[in-house]
Amino acid sequence: MRIKAPNVMILLLFLLLLASAAAIMIGSVSVPVSEIFSEDFRAILMLRLSRIILAGIAGASLAVVGAILQGLLKNPLADPYVLGISSGAGLGAVVAIASGVSLLAGGSYSLPFFAFLGGILATLFVYFISKKAARVGTEDLLLSGVIVAAMLSGLIMFVVSTMETEGMHSSLWWLLGNTQIFDMKLLTIVSVVSIFGIAISILLARNLNIMSLGEEEAIAMGLNVERIKIIFFAISSLITAAVVSVCGLIGFVGLIIPHVTRRLVGPDHRSLIPASALCGATFLILCDILARKLMSPMGIPIGVITAIVGGPFFIILLKKARRPQFR
Amino acid sequence: MAFLEIKDLKSGYSGRTIIDGVSFSIEKGEFVGIIGPNGAGKTTLLKTMTHILSPSGGGVFLEGKDVHRLNSTEMARRFAMVGQDLRSIFSFTVKDIVLMGRTPYIGLFNSETGDDLKMVDHVLELTDLKDFIERPIDELSAGERQRVLIAKALAQDPAILLLDEPTAHLDIGYQMEILELVRSLKRERQLTVVCVLHDLNLASQYCNRIILLDKGKVADFAPPKDILKYDTIEKIFGATVLVNEKALPGSPLVVPIARSRP
Incomplete structure (x- = not known):
């Protein structure tokens, strides 16, 4: 590579490690830095680590x-939620x-499960609307994504x-995003998928470079364009649905981080994708520190922080x- | 058996037939031009010669093999396409773009090898782009960008180069430069060239034979001196022209004549 x-x-x-270290030290409960690794604060440490x-x-x-969808759809406004x-x-x-x-038995799994299922079904719906004959038009995909999102938002x-009131409160909290997780099994599943x-x-990033020149160019260069689109849509939907199912809707990260990263490492997706992963992780860990620290002990939903910061x-x-990085 | 044979080819977009029963064959190493009025199906024909469009009838045969039965990489090792311009949304460098031409030789999960880099160095030399290697593609002039597109196509190491109005956005100097480059590459590498051109005088001077396309059918396929006649051009393009057959032997020059004097 x-x-x-x-x-x-x-x-x-290095920045990611620094941000993680800071996030271990800082939280809604003040713990002396020298004692965070001691037995007494084990529960707090685990909570912060997760x-x-x-x-x-x-x-x-x-x-x-x-980053994937901006390249694939050739649209600077694309983000993980566009489909x-x-x-x-x-x-x-x-x-x-x-x-x-x-609230039933196994309740900590049913909400993520419903969310994951909803996300995947919506994406499949969008995909089949925009599928014409054997091809999926990228413009159609964006438009049907926007329209399906508008309809579902109404619902x-x-x-x-x-x-x-209580249901409204937990719905709102979920819709604004949060990184609180109590179930280690769920955390493991989401981490593995992502x-x-x-x-x-x-591994497939080079193909995104080709796709960004346009579909006809890509076909002429011997790329199996429909296969590449399906693979990347499948990956994108799966990891987004997995993340959203436990974190709710955290906006802005998927839109701005690829743009910021492109300025640092250039447009080649082989560097852009790993660098975006590092930047995105660092950014959200830092935002999470603010989410925990501001207005503690209640905290602020992280989706609010990502948008405001x-x-x-x-x-x-x-x-x-x-x-301009995009034209 | 002809090198490249197009048999009764039909193609178009979502049920609308644009080219309707096109047949012709081309020998190896020929420089063939395609001319015809707007909407005659020139670009559609080129796209159907690769995998960009699938034919709704007939076929494209390279040394007897049906091109549309080849897989996508096999096709791209034989045909390379040069469009009117490159519209990259990202500012890739010249080298990045030309390396992308190696795609049909690189596995889905792999990256370029040293051999690919060597090949790219070679085509950058051929197209005189050595000084531009690290320049972002969007900072180049239209003529330079066209050279990059040709270099990218050559990196595919094709047998057939398809060009879709490669000089459309260029001034007269660059138009000549690009076509001279294509002609010299054709000679050095035994490339077969099929080129859509709007400028009849360029077609006249660079092509061995010209396909005159009209309303999705081949109206004529012959050397320039037999195609570029004032009555043919008036009939097909609806333009009044004066054809000078004497100035350059074998390459008639076509001068458009205005309907009134200023």
């Missing part, structure tokens, strides 16, 4: 899927909450409006840009 900016990669890895892992995995996954996954998963989650299945609002997906994406950061980058 040809990685273009090894120094930048090492720097990004949050760091989940935030890292979620950030890396969302950033990688954003309708978010609203599908959202509908699954609020249905689980409203129907009460999330989400309807389900939420029928809820009691790491596996990211690894395959890195990420937005201005991105605007500054856009203003400083020497030349």
